[in-house]
Amino acid sequence: MITLNGNSLTIEHLTEAARGETVKISDQGRKRMMASRALMETEIAGGKSIYGVTTGLGARVVENLGPQELESFSIQTLRGRAHSVGEEESRENVRAGMIVRLNTLLGGYSGVRVEIAEHIAACLNAGLTPVVGKIGSIGAADLVINATVGLALMGEGKIHTGEDVGDAAEVLQAQGIKPLKLLPREGLALASHSGAVSGAAAMAFSEMDTVCKSAQTAAALSIEAFRANLSSIDPRALSAKPLPGQMVAAEDLAERLVGSHLFDLENARRLQDPLSFRNIPQIHGGLFSALNQAREIIEIEINGSSDNPLTLVESEEVLSCGLFFTTELGLACEAVNRAANHVAAAQVARLTKLLDARLSDLPTYLALPDGGSAGFAPLMKPAEAILAEIAHVSSSPPVYPSVGASGVEDCQTTAPVAVRSMARISELMTSLIAIELIIATQAIEMRGCIDDLGEHTANCFKKVREFSVMLVEDRSMADDVELVVTAIHQQEFV
16 A cells, blocks of 8 residues: 655656555645645635636636635536547556646645545545546646546546446446535646646656666677677776766666676677667666656656645645646656667667677578578568657657637647657667567577676576577567567566
């Protein structure tokens, strides 16, 4: 069970909860929510103008709501914005967004009742996931996405339960959960926050983190296969320009190669290797640095308030603000995507060197001589196709003014696009890593240097061979690649 308190949720715990782990609300979070709600009720009773609570939304902020409209306006806020469209969002991502909102409510900045948090927790722990389209957020609060979720919690829309989908009201009733009843402020609190994009970012980050570590393993196996020169990871050389990502990548590679005969530089085949081998610390270091920055920003997002208006209990104020705007999150994800493109390009380059007899001192295409086999040359087609996809998806999305709310909501962020791109790139790179693992394993076997491997790379060699036997005669490699992909997802090569 994962206890949420509004300030210490990690990406790892969020991922576990999104994949089914139960959640619990902390007592501290309950107290903060109660104090926040008390302040909100006092301000409402005092007739204060509060954005989206006692006033209209967007360009209608200048319009004040009558006392009889306050409660119905919460419901109207969700119904008027539940317009998510397109392919259905994954249940893990929807759950992640719900968990983020639950956690940030416990920070005590939203001005809603504890019952709202308890209802979200009950739905999560019962395995209920609203049906939501992927498209709708422009990164200035995930209004349309979140409103679709909020409406389902009220009993309107569709909800997943296991593999089935049912009417939200009927599903809630079957689970013994009463549909959510909203009071003033609570509709906007369920709609206007950045939980959906930050939750999806955490899930994409988790996959990319696995990709990064698995790419390190694949690179280490290729280094063994090429019999590369390990002077490129010598800390004495790297400390002359100690870039943080480079240092982490090199140290991690050295750990994966412990026990390799290559640490005796006399066993290297060349004085200086092609850049795709020699510059692995610098290329992979870019991804390590980008992920490090992304982790910091994502974990601030999943623990920080993205509310507008914001309740400040200590000073007894309710302020309008812009905490829902996710520029930094989007830029951090874009940096990860661009860094991943560099890693993928280097992977394809390394594979071409392993298949080139002039540089590898191995049979052309790693095919057995005199057999007429095409070897692994045809497998480079999907490898290059994957790289082309990654290069396309990693391009930064355009930034332009928004046309919403009669010019009042005139800016947006591209964070949702960048987050979806990161998830897609992780998926593509997993296949590319699988190809590199398979080709490097073939090269090691053909070179006859299995006994010269380090412990980790020897274990990885054996693991790949469980899914992909040595290529002797031409055969389809598609199943081999998919089996290794599954193993990567299961963190077998982390």
